[in-house]
Amino acid sequence: MEKIVLVTGGAGYIGSTTTKLLQQYDYKTITLDNLSSGTRDLNKSDFFYEGSISNEKLLEKIFSTFEITAVLHFAASSLVEESVQNPKKYYENNVVGTIKLLEKMLEFNVKKIIFSSSASVYGKPKKIPIREKTKTKPLNPYGRTKFFIEEILKDYHTAYGLSSISLRYFNACGTEKDLEVGEVHTPETHLIPLLVRAALENKPISINGRDYETYDGTCIRDYIHVSDLANAHLKALNYLEKKEACLRINLANEQGFSILEIIQALEKILGKKIQIKNSPRRPGDPAILIGKNETAEKILGWKTQITNIEEIIKTAYNWQCSNRFKELTALIDKNPSISSSILKKNQTEQQEFY
Numbered sequence: 215m216e217k218i219v220l221v222t223g224g225a226g227y228i229g230s231t232t233t234k235l236l237q238q239y240d241y242k243t244i245t246l247d248n249l250s251s252g253t254r255d256l257n258k259s260d261f262f263y264e265g266s267i268s269n270e271k272l273l274e275k276i277f278s279t280f281e282i283t284a285v286l287h288f289a290a291s292s293l294v295e296e297s298v299q300n301p302k303k304y305y306e307n308n309v310v311g312t313i314k315l316l317e318k319m320l321e322f323n324v325k326k327i328i329f330s331s332s333a334s335v336y337g338k339p340k341k342i343p344i345r346e347k348t349k350t351k352p353l354n355p356y357g358r359t360k361f362f363i364e365e366i367l368k369d370y371h372t373a374y375g376l377s378s379i380s381l382r383y384f385n386a387c388g389t390e391k392d393l394e395v396g397e398v399h400t401p402e403t404h405l406i407p408l409l410v411r412a413a414l415e416n417k418p419i420s421i422n423g424r425d426y427e428t429y430d431g432t433c434i435r436d437y438i439h440v441s442d443l444a445n446a447h448l449k450a451l452n453y454l455e456k457k458e459a460c461l462r463i464n465l466a467n468e469q470g471f472s473i474l475e476i477i478q479a480l481e482k483i484l485g486k487k488i489q490i491k492n493s494p495r496r497p498g499d500p501a502i503l504i505g506k507n508e509t510a511e512k513i514l515g516w517k518t519q520i521t522n523i524e525e526i527i528k529t530a531y532n533w534q535c536s537n538r539f540k541e542l543t544a545l546i547d548k549n550p551s552i553s554s555s556i557l558k559k560n561q562t563e564q565q566e567f568y
């Protein structure tokens with residue numbers, strides 16, 4: 215039987231990377247993305263629908279056209295600060311949108327979903343490393359949307375037999391090896407791409423808070439490579455193809471690096487100093503987040519493959535130096551939905567680091 219999956223948010227960073235991997239494993243992929251933060255040209259799906267997960271008519275069309283076997287649900291608004299200022303947008307887009315998607319899935323008897331959850335469901339955990347049994351207490355509306363959706367999935371499993379795996383990612387970063395799809399967020403809020411940009415443009419990188427209870431005063435995070443995340447989705451999909459389940463699983467690198475350590479790692483790679491600008495703490499930023507992967511290893515048979523932080527940062531650096539990245543960012547400035555046919559083949563003009 216042909217394996218046809220619906221990928222919501224497939225024009226985003228993690229969704230496009232996962233789509234590419236799934237295709238290598240002979241999945242037929244259909245992307246549904248409203249391009250609110252995604253880039254049309256980043257997506258390599260067999261079929262692409264521009265629109266929202268809240269658009270019931272469009273969902274109806276997609277589910278009646280294809281015999282979808284599972285859904286990978288990446289689509290979401292995911293800026294923490296914005297979620298504090300405009301929680302309505304987050305509850306509507308993430309929670310209400312997901313309920314509409316689930317409704318259509320059940321109507322068409324599609325009973326498998328892999329959901330992009332987040333380490334933000336844990337809030338400020340008392341104990342590090344974080345395991346799935348760690349108490350969940352999200353600190354902001356964004357984290358709460360992830361938490362609520364996990365709860366909804368649990369109830370839908372009990373009542374309607376909907377199987378789900380909620381994958382709780384720690385900080386996604388890096389770029390897949392072909393430098394064909396990667397991170398092009400506008401605005402960019404993640405440390406590694408911001409740092410790479412600062413280094414390339416010889417501008418300072420902001421550090422938000424230097425007085426945290428950590429060994430160098432800066433926040434410590436767990437950086438997981440996007441290709442490892444994509445691979446975990448493939449394993450989760452394989453799992454749901456065999457078993458019914460309702461699971462919540464951490465995806466982490468199991469190592470913590472402070473902001474200063476990340477900056478020093480890029481300085482070492484480039485052999486140059488990067489300027490630093492000290493800024494105040496961001497409200498609600500926990501000092502340390504480091505995850506533990508025992509469940510993913512045990513249940514999915516998944517392990518991280520790219521664990522070295524310098525190697526991870528090099529892939530992010532190479533991506534931003536690639537012509538592909540430059541073309542995509544130029545396209546976003548002009549028109550986010552312009553056709554990919556005008557894109558040239560991927561080449562890199564600056565030095566690559568391996």
Ligand SMILES: NC(=O)c1ccc[n+]([C@@H]2O[C@H](COP(=O)([O-])OP(=O)(O)OC[C@H]3O[C@@H](n4cnc5c(N)ncnc54)[C@H](O)[C@@H]3O)[C@@H](O)[C@H]2O)c1
Nearest residue numbers: 223225226227228248250251252266267289290292330386
């Ligand atoms: N990047 C991270 O470090 C990280 C960490 C934890 C969890 N996550 C979660 O993983 C998922 C993917 O993250 P990402 O970094 O690839 O983000 P992204 O912004 O690059 O991708 C999200 C995609 O969803 C699309 N989208 C948003 N709302 C939509 C809607 N209503 N209908 C259709 N499409 C919609 C956007 O256009 C975008 O293409 C998100 O759910 C995010 O919350 C990301």
